[in-house]
Amino acid sequence: MVAIFVLAAFLFFILVDLVVLKFQGKYHPAFEPSFSQFDISMFETNKFTIPQNTFFSKGHTWLKEEKNGLVNIGIDEFGMTALGTLAILNCALAGKTIKRGDILFEGAYGNNKVKFLSPVNGIVQTVNPNIINKNISDPYKTWGVQLLSKDLSENHEKFYSGNDAVNWIKKEFIKLKSFLDTHALKPNLAGETMFDGGTLSNDMLYSLVDKSTSDFEKEFLSL
Amino acid sequence: MLKEKGILFDVTLCIGCGSCYDACKEANNLPKTSEDFLKDHLSDNTFNVIEQYDDLYARKMCMHCNEPACESVCLVGAITKTPTGAVVYDADKCIGCRYCMQACPHKIPRYEWGTTTPRIRKCNMCAERVSKGLIPACAEACPNEATLYGDMDQLIAIAKRRLQENPDKYYQHIYGLEEAGGGHVLVLSPVPFEQLGYIPELPKEAMPEFTKRAMEKIPSVVVGGGIFLGGMYWLTKRKNQIAKEERSKHEN
Amino acid sequence: MKIKNINVSEILKPTFWKITSVIIVIVGLFSTYFRFTQGLGATTNLQDTVPWGLWIGFDFIGVGLAAAGFTIAATVHIFNMHKYEPLVRPAILTAFLGYSIVVCLLIVDLGRPEHFYHPLYMWNIHSVMFEITWCLICYSTVLLIEFAPVILEKFNLKAPIKILRMISIPVVIVGVLFSTLHQSSFGSLYLIVPGKLHPLWYSSLLPVHFYISCIAAGLSMIIFESYLVARGLTKEDGFQNTGLKMDILSGAAFAVLIALIASLLLKIYDFIDDGKLYLLTVPSMETYLFYLEILLGTIAPIYLLSQKKFREDKKWLYIISICVISGLILNRINVSITGLVASSGVNYFPSFDEISITLMLIVLAIFAFRLVAKNFAVFVTEEHEHSASEKDIAKTKPITIS
Numbered sequence: 001m002v003a004i005f006v007l008a009a010f011l012f013f014i015l016v017d018l019v020v021l022k023f024q025g026k027y028h029p030a031f032e033p034s035f036s037q038f039d040i041s042m043f044e045t046n047k048f049t050i051p052q053n054t055f056f057s058k059g060h061t062w063l064k065e066e067k068n069g070l071v072n073i074g075i076d077e078f079g080m081t082a083l084g085t086l087a088i089l090n091c092a093l094a095g096k097t098i099k100r101g102d103i104l105f106e107g108a109y110g111n112n113k114v115k116f117l118s119p120v121n122g123i124v125q126t127v128n129p130n131i132i133n134k135n136i137s138d139p140y141k142t143w144g145v146q147l148l149s150k151d152l153s154e155n156h157e158k159f160y161s162g163n164d165a166v167n168w169i170k171k172e173f174i175k176l177k178s179f180l181d182t183h184a185l186k187p188n189l190a191g192e193t194m195f196d197g198g199t200l201s202n203d204m205l206y207s208l209v210d211k212s213t214s215d216f217e218k219e220f221l222s223l
Numbered sequence: 224m225l226k227e228k229g230i231l232f233d234v235t236l237c238i239g240c241g242s243c244y245d246a247c248k249e250a251n252n253l254p255k256t257s258e259d260f261l262k263d264h265l266s267d268n269t270f271n272v273i274e275q276y277d278d279l280y281a282r283k284m285c286m287h288c289n290e291p292a293c294e295s296v297c298l299v300g301a302i303t304k305t306p307t308g309a310v311v312y313d314a315d316k317c318i319g320c321r322y323c324m325q326a327c328p329h330k331i332p333r334y335e336w337g338t339t340t341p342r343i344r345k346c347n348m349c350a351e352r353v354s355k356g357l358i359p360a361c362a363e364a365c366p367n368e369a370t371l372y373g374d375m376d377q378l379i380a381i382a383k384r385r386l387q388e389n390p391d392k393y394y395q396h397i398y399g400l401e402e403a404g405g406g407h408v409l410v411l412s413p414v415p416f417e418q419l420g421y422i423p424e425l426p427k428e429a430m431p432e433f434t435k436r437a438m439e440k441i442p443s444v445v446v447g448g449g450i451f452l453g454g455m456y457w458l459t460k461r462k463n464q465i466a467k468e469e470r471s472k473h474e475n
Numbered sequence: 476m477k478i479k480n481i482n483v484s485e486i487l488k489p490t491f492w493k494i495t496s497v498i499i500v501i502v503g504l505f506s507t508y509f510r511f512t513q514g515l516g517a518t519t520n521l522q523d524t525v526p527w528g529l530w531i532g533f534d535f536i537g538v539g540l541a542a543a544g545f546t547i548a549a550t551v552h553i554f555n556m557h558k559y560e561p562l563v564r565p566a567i568l569t570a571f572l573g574y575s576i577v578v579c580l581l582i583v584d585l586g587r588p589e590h591f592y593h594p595l596y597m598w599n600i601h602s603v604m605f606e607i608t609w610c611l612i613c614y615s616t617v618l619l620i621e622f623a624p625v626i627l628e629k630f631n632l633k634a635p636i637k638i639l640r641m642i643s644i645p646v647v648i649v650g651v652l653f654s655t656l657h658q659s660s661f662g663s664l665y666l667i668v669p670g671k672l673h674p675l676w677y678s679s680l681l682p683v684h685f686y687i688s689c690i691a692a693g694l695s696m697i698i699f700e701s702y703l704v705a706r707g708l709t710k711e712d713g714f715q716n717t718g719l720k721m722d723i724l725s726g727a728a729f730a731v732l733i734a735l736i737a738s739l740l741l742k743i744y745d746f747i748d749d750g751k752l753y754l755l756t757v758p759s760m761e762t763y764l765f766y767l768e769i770l771l772g773t774i775a776p777i778y779l780l781s782q783k784k785f786r787e788d789k790k791w792l793y794i795i796s797i798c799v800i801s802g803l804i805l806n807r808i809n810v811s812i813t814g815l816v817a818s819s820g821v822n823y824f825p826s827f828d829e830i831s832i833t834l835m836l837i838v839l840a841i842f843a844f845r846l847v848a849k850n851f852a853v854f855v856t857e858e859h860e861h862s863a864s865e866k867d868i869a870k871t872k873p874i875t876i877s
Contacts, residue, residue: 001824002529003764003808006536007801014797017706020491029705029719030793157715266523292667298605299590299597318593319586321526322604326667333523334586336516341586425670433666434603437659437682441606445652452553452648459555 025175025219032171050166051140055152055159057119059223060172061104062140063152063159070125071152072143075105075116078172080139082220083109083208088131091144096124098147101223105144112213117223119159122149172220179219183212227308229407230348230362231378232282233385234419235392236369239273239280246364247271250349267335270346271361274420279412281419282361282370285310285331285346286399287407290429293323293332302343308375308407309348317343328403328425348407375407382409404429496838503835506828510583518828522821527811529825530584533833535661535807537577539685540800542693544570544618545654546730552647559723561716564625564853565704566697571618572840574611579836603663610657617650625851659686665810673814675754675765678745681810687741691734692803694727698796708848716854725787731799732780739773764805764813772802 021028050056055063060079064072080086090106092098104118126146136142152159160168208216241260247270248255257263261275271284291310294302301316302323319341324332335341349359357363362372371378382397398410402425410421417423426433510518521528547566550556582588594608621643624636639646662685665672678684701724708714746752755762776798785791816822847853 001760001822002532002812003768003805005824006529006532006808007804010801010804011797017492021706023491029702030790032789158712295599295601296604296667298599298602298608299593300599301597316590316593316597317587318590319588320581320584320604321586322602322664324523324526325671328668328670330524334515334526336522337514338516339512339514341514341516422670430667431601433669433679434663435601436679437663437666438601438603438606441656444655448652448655449648452549452651456553456555456644456648459553463555 025215027175050162050169053161054140054165055156055161056165056168057159057223059117059119059221061116061119063119064143065152066146069148069150069153071120071122071147071149073104073119073145073147074139074143075107076169077139078169078176079107079116079221080136082176083112083216085109085135086114087133088136088144089113089133091127091131092118092124094124094127098122098124100151112208112216114213114217114221116221118147119223120147120149120151120155122147122151175219179216183208183215227306227375227407228348228353228372229287229308229375229378229409230359231371231373231382231409231411233369233371234279234281234410234412236367237273237280237282238367238369239275240366241273242364242366243282243361243370244271244273246360247346250352250360265331265333267333267337267342267344269333270344276419279414279419281410281412281421283331283420284361284408285348286329286402287346287348288328288403288429289405289407290431291406292326292328292403292430295431295434296322296326298322305350307348307350307353309350309353310345311347311350312343312345314342326430328430329422378409382411385411401427403427404432496842499831499834499838503831503838506831507583507835510828510832511588515586518826520823520826520829522823524819524821525815525823528823529812529829529833530580532808532811534577534580534584535811536804537573537580538658538661539689539692539803539807540696541570541573541577542654542658542689543697544573544693545614545651546690546693547697548621548647549651550730552644553651558726561720561723561855562697562701562727564622564855565700565848567618567621568844568847568853569696569700571615571622572843574615574618575843576836576840578611578615580833583832603660603666607657607660607664610653610660614650614653614657617646617653620646621650625853629851655686658689659683661685662810668815671815671818672810673761673817674749674751675761676810676814678749680741680745683741684738684745687734687738688803688806691731691738692799694731694734695796695799695803698724698727698731698792699800702793702796704848704854708845708854712849714848714854719789721787721789721792724792728780728786728792728795731795732777732786735773735777735780735799739769739777742769742773761809761813761817764809768802768805768809771798772805776802 018028018031051064053064056076057063060076060082062074062076066072075086075088086107086109088105088107092102092104098104098118098121100118100121102118103115105116107114107116124145125148128142128144128146131142131144239261244260244263247253248268251270253268253270256266256268261273263269263272265272265283271282274281274283287308287310289308291302291304294304294310297317298320299316299318301313301318302310303313304310321334321343323343324334331345333344335344349357349361352359358372362370371381379397379400382400386393386395386397392413394412394415396412396416398412398416398421399406399408402422404427410416412419415423506518515521519528543562543566547559547562551559551563582591585591594605599605620639624639627636627639659682662681662683665677665681666679669677701719704714704717705719708717746755755765776795779785779791779795779798785795812823
């Protein structure tokens with residue numbers, strides 16, 4: 001009996017961990033989808049060109065160091081296109097002190113309003129007025145806010161860059177596919193238009209079932 | 224040189240009066256543990272019990288093995304054998320690993336679970352009384368000479384004579400003479416011993432032999448293993464080196 | 476060394492496992508307090524007929540799972556297979572922490588813990604326990620020496636590293652020998668109870684069984700742990716090189732396969748040689764648990780590992796490693812508890828305090844692993860350990876706590 005008990009305890013903790021990961025919207029390394037299972041062409045037609053010296057936070061903002069301790073922050077390609085084209089509605093005001101995890105941008109994919117969180121602590125120096133409700137053609141050239149912050153230079157290892165960043169964004173798109181399968185109103189239609197042709201369409205707007213935007217924020221925009 | 228002493232217990236002579244039980248408690252300053260001594264069991268406060276099987280009575284106590292398992296397993300040597308053959312315990316050395324309880328083939332040692340400074344408890348053949356020239360309390364108290372204390376060779380002779388003279392009265396076996404390598408407590412019975420709760424089918428070999436056979440191999444494992452590992456290190460390193468040289472030769 | 480920006484809000488941010496760990500540790504500390512103030516009888520379900528319980532059983536598991544410390548060290552340093560270099564440091568750290576749990580549990584389990592130092596000068600060389608104690612002491616020292624360069628390089632102390640590197644090969648050999656001795660000796664502990672231990676597990680080859688099974692399970696533990704590390708010590712937390720290295724793990728899995736086959740063959744030989752085959756058809760709790768142990772821990776993993784597609788698939792490798800570890804857990808508990816139930820006549824089940832103290836020590840070991848991994852270069856890349864360490868010396872990082 002003791003043998004069964006100890007074994008059951010061991011397996012119980014493993015299972016609980018899998019459940020916890022499920023709640024956090026993360027994958028266990030053993031059950032992470034690998035690329036070969038998916039249509040690679042999807043990525044080839046949507047080339048991920050990642051600019052140099054740019055870091056990516058888990059909340060789908062990008063960061064770039066400028067002189068004098070300034071950090072430019074914008075929303076990455078994934079954030080700009082995930083559920084359709086993102087319209088930025090609001091961003092933090094100049095002069096405000098921001099903590100990591102505070103809201104930096106508010107945007108909307110159609111009716112789905114989402115919040116992007118600040119990846120670093122800092123003080124907002126400048127806000128780019130040209131992003132509010134504008135169509136942004138190159139997300140990596142258009143920064144949203146400029147923060148005065150030391151966090152980035154000291155914590156490079158917290159962010160993705162280079163190849164790591166490419167792989168991570170690929171994984172996020174794969175995750176998005178399964179997210180849409182379960183959360184979009186017309187999953188079949190979504191699957192056909194977006195993925196079967198092997199192209200990610202920016203023109204497609206997804207209507208999510210009730211409350212899914214908070215799930216989306218939890219799974220894709222949390223730090 | 225002291226002669227090896229032992230106890231001979233004859234079930235046919237035991238009347239179940241409980242004198243040995245009481246005497247043991249008194250000699251070891253043990254508190255009362257049961258209203259009815261026949262229903263008591265071995266514990267940290269009871270080193271000797273009398274069990275009733277119909278109209279037969281069987282004593283259970285430490286068998287004081289010739290090569291005690293408990294002594295051989297004790298890593299700090301807290302259990303030792305006295306020159307007279309008694310197996311005694313030194314609480315000042317004991318660290319409380321309880322391997323002796325696990326190892327004992329007769330399941331005798333008991334532990335003081337209730338305290339924060341526990342000791343192993345069991346019969347020590349009244350080692351203190353014997354050193355003062357007395358005999359163990361149980362043997363002294365027995366009114367019917369069912370428990371005899373004396374030199375081992377004499378006791379064995381008495382036991383053998385009883386079996387020979389009364390072959391109908393006795394089951395023809397001296398329990399404790401060869402069980403687990405033999406000990407200093409011998410038991411005679413009219414019926415097979417498992418009917419009296421004595422553990423049957425114990426190996427005739429002393430229990431420490433089982434461990435010794437494995438422990439004996441340690442030196443050869445160390446020497447052989449050391450040479451093997453050293454050799455493998457040298458071999459694989461050499462192999463890697465040759466492969467490297469080959470490669471650089473090819474490149475040239 | 477200054478203690479760098481301890482980010483309090485980051486540490487206090489509640490997550491499921493943080494809260495669980497804190498609860499386990501607090502409850503465990505209370506249990507420890509009761510254990511030492513009220514004695515074993517009041518806090519455990521141990522009794523005269525069951526002198527060894529969950530704690531000793533868990534010691535067997537802990538030591539068995541820590542076996543990778545010597546197998547990986549031997550593979551890399553003795554057999555010069557440098558492909559497995561990245562596993563050396565995690566394996567040694569795991570072994571050291573595993574042994575720390577074992578020593579703590581042993582001290583908790585001792586009736587007179589204040590006498591724990593007695594074996595140092597009170598010797599009984601005929602006791603297996605004595606041999607184990609000394610091997611544990613010596614092997615822990617070896618592990619410390621093996622891990623010392625990781626700590627020294629952080630503080631930029633080159634001279635002692637040089638000395639340690641000179642003696643590293645003899646140290647590894649001595650470590651392998653000590654491990655071989657005490658891993659098998661945990662089996663030898665039960666050689667003296669032929670009448671008590673159930674014949675399904677009792678065998679004169681018990682030490683060999685223990686030795687082979689610990690090799691398979693120790694390597695599986697390293698595989699399992701690689702997944703834990705990839706899951707728990709992520710890039711976002713500032714860890715480098717913690718991703719899964721499937722080629723290395725598949726290689727280690729092949730060694731697991733060989734060890735498992737050897738252990739199965741030895742078991743079969745043992746059963747035929749001792750004429751114990753009839754026991755397999757006797758319906759009893761022991762038989763069922765024996766079947767579970769063999770099927771889950773040996774036969775199923777052998778079947779899966781023998782096929783390349785399972786061995787190289789990260790999902791299956793994870794499941795296989797869990798199977799092998801489960802097999803070792805079952806085996807050690809079966810030997811130390813299940814196999815003795817019949818002879819003791821008592822159905823022992825551990826008490827709440829026994830369980831909570833055990834859990835607490837596991838949590839503390841995981842925390843210690845995280846702490847060490849955060850501050851020292853435990854996860855190195857494929858580069859040769861020595862050259863990697865030279866580079867690390869250049870950029871020493873301050874110590875962080877979280």
